[in-house]
Amino acid sequence: MRRSYLMPLMALLASACATASGDAGKSVPEPAAAAPATAGTPATARTDVRRVSYDRDPYPSTYKPLPPDNVLIRNATIYDGLGGEIRNGAILIQDGKVQAVGPQATINAPAGVRVIDAAGKFVTPGIIDIHSHLGVYPSPGLSAHQDGNEISGPVTADVWAEHAIWPSDPGFTRAMAGGVTTLQILPGSANLFGGRGVIVKNVPARTAQGMKFPGAPYTLKMACGENPKRVYGYGGGQSPGGAPYSRMGNIAGYRNAWQRATEYKRRWDKYNADFDAWEETMSLSSTSEEPSEPGDPPSAPDRDLELDTLMGVLNGEILVQHHCYRADEMAQVIDLAKEFGYRVSAFHHAVEAYKIADMLAANGVCGALWADWWGFKAEAYDGIRENIPLVHKAPGGCAIVHSDDANGIQRLNQEAAKALADGLKAGVSISRAEAWTWLSRNPAKALGILDRTGTLEPGKAADVVIWGGDPFSVYTRADIVFVDGAIAWNRNEPSRRPVVDFELGQPGEGDAK
């Protein structure tokens, strides 16, 4: 066993955390609830009493787009990310947004907008990698930087990937050169509940907050199968090391946690309902001619950071990203989600998704997949090269190309090309423009950010890549990468090729990477 085999295993996890109706650290006054709509200030108002709630965004995004590059790109072949292709197309990027996209005859350059002639080139939405560990398992692979798996227990829904992101990971700039404009950074897959993932814009920043995708939902990483068993059941040099030791233990571990979350949510829901009623009573007592004693306000439940995250899932605010390889296990997880009343947004890796492509589509679950990884462990043994196209082929199917790898993230277009070719050879009819949905629209959908990015439509963020040629060719590289309408990367302009702190003063600094 070499290190290289272990890395993907160690790296696989992710997720969870939550924002339940209550989040983090400080208890803050509820602004809206302070003044009931019914009447003026209650005569006997107990203004010292506030509803207990918690800030859901205590580590807020400080991301600011780079200074805008207002451009009209002309003469390009455009894949719009919706499955459409425009030959001799143009796209107008202004003030960070896609302003117009279509046949170039229909779009003119407003004053002050630079024109880029993209003859022979292709334009696509920026690639969104739904499964990355950049920053939490950065390069170099120092022991001090192994921050992606909180292997202190199988249920760590209270940890957040963003708290471990090292912005100086050179992998971010390499991914940028590969046309990646947005990525989800996940905890690894050692745990049943690995913690919260975070969605970031791929821009250089001093802090994780400086990369956070404004307004994106939180996500929860969960993991099936071999990894939690191996880390906990067989961990610490002991066998059994602890729960889970088996796939039965995995499901039991999930169910125990979801049951606790269900009861936690019930306590908070009851508290909020009781508080509403108490306020109502108080408001009535203050306006009634015969004031009555409103009594003491209800007591808030004790806060639990782990259950905050799980409650966020149950409330539909946090999206579940579930690492799961085998078809039979995915079917169990789909039932698990139904049992506790939540949705799985995407199964990640899902090497056997093709065996249940119909079931995934029927349940609205995306498959975030590799083109051709297989065999490195038993649950990856049945991988086939047509997994992505077969998930795509199912009516309503949602296929996503993902990396889980600092190298693979640089060439997700190539992974899509391989999957497309294999699908076509197997008789699945897919256009190249449709295949691009695997790289931007579908991951945006599974991350809850499709209203802001993922396709080239007026009003959306100008996350755009100009490719030197056909992006499904091995010989093509990204020329220019826009994030929110600003050139974040330009292959031909060294001043627009960021170099992270780590690489300063080292051999190869600033080289073509």
Added chain:
Amino acid sequence: MIRSLLLAAGIAATAPVALSQTVAITGGRIVTNTDQGVLETGTVIIRDGRIQAVGAVAPPQGATVIDARGKWVTPGLFAAFSHLGLSEINSEDPTNDVSASGSDFQVSLRAADSFNPDNTAIAVTRIEGFTRAAIAGFPGKGLLGGFGAIIDTSGRLGSVTAKDVFMIAQLGETGAGAAGGSRAAAWQWLTAAIDDARAYPRGFEDDAEGELLSRREALALKPVVEGRIPLMIEVHGANDILRTLALRQYEPRLKLILLGATEGWRVAQEIADARVPVIVNPLTNLPGQFDMLASTLENAGRLEKAGVTVAIADPAQATHNTRLIQQLAGNAVANGMSWEGAFRAITSVPAALYGQRDLGVLRQGAIGDVVIWDGDPLELMSSPDAVYISGAPTDMVSRQTKLRDRYISLDEPRPQAYER
């Protein structure tokens, strides 16, 4: 009569050679990897397992004629480095023979003795155009990991082309760790091993053992120190590469191959002058370790320009995805290497590294490993239509294609297990 029939049957059962069968592949674009270069159109004739003719020749009478108009015809791909046939499921130790950390033997281990022709990754690799592969383990402890072999991808029992054609070793960060914690320790370790091999057998008389190696291990290293087979050393950093080249001052007979050479471009001229070939992964461009800080996608192209002999492989994807070597070569071209150089880096160059000069080329007398492609073999969307090994057509089926065919349609009346 009966005896000779049986003999022939015996050969057929173990050897991939299709005796007295003639195949003429006509009209294809032929990449010869010889002075003939690329023929825009021509015919390749394979007879008795060997290439009989390449060029503007007519198919002989009785030949099976394959129309390859619009196709590419090339030598079979040759994986310069792999663990093919050594691991069925990497994480399951009983199925994984890549390394043997619990063994007292390391130098004397032979990959050919572990090779499993039933490994499902072999057909998976073959149907992507690979006909041969160098296979080797990695050191389980110490710096030396035993002998590499050459196999074909027919999956037949006995499909080892050549045993014991090189020895694998590791220096740099990995070697330093294996030697006890420093590069200086690694240097002492390796030179002590060389000394023991040089001293064998005289130094081992009267039950004496070597300074580092046991009798059997010293014997195994003998052909390496005598320059009869190359020593392939995995090494990445520029400074480590120079130290590795300096091993030849210690033992001038050594023949070296550098595996990795991630910062090779920084010392490209020194590598070229030393006439040491390299096996690179052109996609290594992250500082995964401190001896890879200057990694770049342009490494392969820069080495080629300096005149270094370059082969392409990825030791980290060497069991199940050896097939991705094709994609590595395409990316080398995207980042500055010539197409011809990149294609040879996955065919004729590795064949020559291991003395297999009848492989990796299409010329009269070469072994009939031939692939017919539906397009540029370095392109992502191209794939083989047919793969011949020693002149015999192979089936384009793997366990993966069987799974695909079983599940391509899900709405069937009976469970998939009834479908084969």
